Amino acid sequence: MIPVSQAIEIVKQNTPRLKTETAALEFACQRILAQPIIADMDMPPFNRSQMDGYAVKASDTKNAPVRLRIVGESSAGKSWSGKLKVGEAVRIMTGAALPEGASAVQKLEVTSENGEFVEIFESANKGQNIISKGAEIEQGKLIFSAGEIVNASMIASLAAFGYANILVGMRPKVAVLSTGNEIVNVNQLPLPDQIRNSNTPTLRVYAEQYGAIVESLPIIGDELGQLKEHIKEAAAKSDVLVLTGGVSVGKYDLTKLALNELGATIYFEKIALRPGKPMVFARLHNTLIFALPGNPVSAVVTFLLFVRMSLLQLQGASDIKLKSGAAVLAKTLKGARERDSYLPVRLSIEDDAQLIAEPFKWGGSSDFVSFAKADALVIIPQNTTIVAGKIAKIVFL
Numbered sequence: 001m002i003p004v005s006q007a008i009e010i011v012k013q014n015t016p017r018l019k020t021e022t023a024a025l026e027f028a029c030q031r032i033l034a035q036p037i038i039a040d041m042d043m044p045p046f047n048r049s050q051m052d053g054y055a056v057k058a059s060d061t062k063n064a065p066v067r068l069r070i071v072g073e074s075s076a077g078k079s080w081s082g083k084l085k086v087g088e089a090v091r092i093m094t095g096a097a098l099p100e101g102a103s104a105v106q107k108l109e110v111t112s113e114n115g116e117f118v119e120i121f122e123s124a125n126k127g128q129n130i131i132s133k134g135a136e137i138e139q140g141k142l143i144f145s146a147g148e149i150v151n152a153s154m155i156a157s158l159a160a161f162g163y164a165n166i167l168v169g170m171r172p173k174v175a176v177l178s179t180g181n182e183i184v185n186v187n188q189l190p191l192p193d194q195i196r197n198s199n200t201p202t203l204r205v206y207a208e209q210y211g212a213i214v215e216s217l218p219i220i221g222d223e224l225g226q227l228k229e230h231i232k233e234a235a236a237k238s239d240v241l242v243l244t245g246g247v248s249v250g251k252y253d254l255t256k257l258a259l260n261e262l263g264a265t266i267y268f269e270k271i272a273l274r275p276g277k278p279m280v281f282a283r284l285h286n287t288l289i290f291a292l293p294g295n296p297v298s299a300v301v302t303f304l305l306f307v308r309m310s311l312l313q314l315q316g317a318s319d320i321k322l323k324s325g326a327a328v329l330a331k332t333l334k335g336a337r338e339r340d341s342y343l344p345v346r347l348s349i350e351d352d353a354q355l356i357a358e359p360f361k362w363g364g365s366s367d368f369v370s371f372a373k374a375d376a377l378v379i380i381p382q383n384t385t386i387v388a389g390k391i392a393k394i395v396f397l
Contacts, residue, residue, distance in 0.1 A: 001270040001271065001277070002268050002270070002271060002272065004273050008305070008306065008309065010268055011309060012309070015314060017314060018169055018314050018316075020034040021167075021170050022167055024165055025158055025165065028150045029152055030211060031211065032169040032317045033148050033149075033166065033167070033168060034169050036145055037145075038142060040162055042134035043134070043137050043160065043161075046098070047097065047131070047133050048095060048133075049129060051107045051129040054089040054090065054120065055074065055099050055104075056124060057088075057103055058103045058104040058125055061120050061123040062123055063123075064120050064123040065120060068088060068089040068118055068120060070091055070113070071085075071088045072099070073091040074096040075096050076093055082099065083100045083101045084100065085101065091118075103127065104125060104126055104127065104128040104130065105124070105128060105129035106128070147316055149317060150168075170315065171211050171213050174213065174240045174241075175217055175242070176199075176242045177242070177244075178219050178244045179243060179244065179245040179246045179254075180222060181221045183195060183196075184219070199244040199292075200217075200219075200244075201216070203300075203303055207303075207311065210308050210311045222246065222254055224257065227255065228258045228262055231258055231259065231284070236287075239288065240290065240310065240314070241290070242290050242307060244299050248278045248293070255291045259282050259289065262284055265282055266282045267281045271339075273302070274336045274341045274342070275297055276342075277293075278293050279291065279292055279306070296368040297371045300368075304377075304397070305322070309322075325376075325394050327391065327392060329357050329392050330356050330359065331358070334380070334385045335385065337383060339382050340379060340382050342379055343378050343380065344360050344378075345360070345375065347394075376394040377394065379395065
């Protein structure tokens, strides 16, 4: 049984990077950049007005109210081409280019236009209501780095600097295979000694969330020959195979035996983790295999700690850690004797802005109903008790 930290390092060391491909901008969200994104121009590309109003020489408004002659208009996409002189003003719209010679923009609300003149009621300071050329970013500067995950808020920047297509990491092909004689399909009514297959749809959604192209495979019973055949077939067409069930030490726990007989390299098979102790990480030829526990919560926790990280690393992500933080425990929690505990909690914020972690009354690694309401996992190190009111480390779900 190895520590969680060691298991994480083993997965990292044995997860390669896939090749890269080009993605059109409109399909780039949630893909992982395989190239730096560089500004191909200053932004803004010219001195730009922040307001509807009048472009003026700030010195002309020093003794406001003042009366200035209107000599032109600058609108977005159609700038005024002259040069502003003393005593003149140019009508200007938000986003329009500042005329040469102007040093400020006075907002419309403190002006009054009358024929060819405008009265400015308040003085304007130099640079007022102007965004200078290159103020947001200068040409040649780095915007985003390779390894960043493209999110919706990044699309505007990519578009503005001409990235109609971007280089991204290839999405890994993942097969999800649940095993067990007691498992039936979601659309079936279970017999008294059966349960519906909740793991396959759950792990499919999680894998897709982290960029994978997922194939859900039919349920396999606890029969060694069948299991070997389906593992071999799935591994041949996948970058990653995620199995659930059959990884403990019972009579019908056949996954590790099947992997051994297929010639797979087993990197580890037990982790000092609660929930999720019996988990196998292996490789069969070029396919990574994660054999997760059959209990639904254990399957999700081990997926988030290990499979998620591997999927992101395959695509070239620079940050593959779960987002972590700290919270004050609302109740005392006792850790396991030889394992680190990752237990579900609900988060709330008190009036003093402290983050509070409220543990659930839950029935263990099969209690997916309670787990569905969790916001985070609180980490209780082995042989440790953290009392109510003390700070504990959490990882966000």
